[in-house]
Amino acid sequence: MTEYRRILLDGAATQVVRDGDDLRAADGRRVRAADAVHLPPCEPSKVVAVHLNHRSRVEEFQTRLPPAPTYFHKPVSALNAHGGAVVRPERCRYLNYEGEIAIVIGRTARNISAKEAGGYIAGYTVANDYGLHDFRDTDAGSMLRVKGSDTLCPLGPGLVTDWDFHGKYLRTYVNGELVQDGSTGEMEWDMHYLVADIARTITLFPGDVLLSGTPANSRPVQPGDVVEVEAEGLGRLRNHIVAGPVPVRDDCGAQPTESEEVISTAFGGDWQFRGIRPPRR
Template identity: 80%
Template sequence: MSATREFRRILLDGAPVDVVREGDVLRAGDGREVPAAAAVHLPPVAPTKIIAVHLNYRSRVEEFGTKLPPAPTYFQKPTTALNAHGGAVVRPEGCKWLNYEGEIAIVIGRTARNVSPAEAGAYIRGYTVANDYGLHDFRDTDAGSMLRVKGSDTLCPLGPGLVEGWDFRGKTLRTYVNGEVKQEANTDEMEWDMHYLVADIARTITLHPGDVLLSGTPANSRTVYPGDVVEVEVEGLGRLANHIVTGPTAVRTDVGAQPSESEEVLSTAQGGDWEFRGIRPPRR
């Protein structure tokens, strides 16, 4: 197995700088160093697009009592949703149902178009940790596109770094809320692996260096609240941490669909079985 290397992007002396992680230290190309724990992180890549698969982990499928389609389906998150390790995830004022989804992000390294699954690995630069947050208050109106559900500002943290030479097989993913494990799964649970996802998208969509593909989340995505600290840890990729805050302004009411609280919203946010527990979930 080849050795891994981890690259990060940080704000160093007021400018975005690419650095290499060497133990607990981040080193820039000009020799400047900063402790990793003290660095102000930026997203480790600057993609032209972010594409995410809907369902991929068996536990997630079983949780919702459904079955996988014969092939993956996808949605897109705008690049304005990007966030970084240590960043605040903003729940807009007036919204209630913000859920975490711990994931692994594939980062493209070479322009890819019409490649086979067997060839796809050569087009992947590396991997990073992701949290594919969903603002389910808008699920009734954006269920098809998932645009506001998954694409609102700050809802795509990536990081802390981009790891090259990492083998995705047999790796553990965990999501923590305030230090307590909420999601745990192994990548071998995925129906479609990283190479398959890249090849599938690249059949009709050109993937450019830096583009990001989110590979799905396991069971137990649940609602988080302002003040919560959410961390996603992937074996060999590191631990991505973010905190939840309330936005300073409410979603405008003079235009567009408004946040809703239908059975579908609640069922998705609380795992598909909230109504059978006889207890309405907390609101904060």
């Protein structure tokens, strides 16, 4: 396996290779990985995410999987990187982490089979598919603001090639405490299936990203929290939450809400059935 990263090196976006604790550029320059300013490890034209895939998440919501995967789109303006700040806008309270594994496309893919899909994948990286559930009442179909607001798609720290996705753990930590503990073994549809499914009608280009779903126990985080997602063999993606200094405008558009749908989704389905509300923080 080889791990590629994109960093700012002397002010320029540069692809580097991880070499132990160092990152090495093609011209021989080196920088310590811990000191580098990271960029997303790929430059996608689109980011496509599956709604439900992990069985533990399905069980948590007391629902069932559809016959085939369903998807939503995150705009590339939501991209973020290892070490970056994730912004919770003012007047919003329900910003949830979702630790995931991201598939990165390496060759243009269209109308391919699941058996062929592996040959079209450049590699894999760690993702955190943050959701701003305050807007869930109005964007439940498209998920545009819920999942596509600025900074809500961190990827990294690197792109790992030749990674075998079978039976790998996927864990999320908030301030050092384990909050999600899943595995690729609980995914209903594997990485190759997802690529083939999307490529039936949507051309996938090199750099494009598919997010493969999150396990149970996605919950809200607060400004000041440090969130880390670790996937076995892919490394650990770290981000911190900050408060947006400018409130969401109230002179246009749908406003943040705290409906039963918002509360239920943010807290894993429990609150809807218990008829109570979570404590304020």
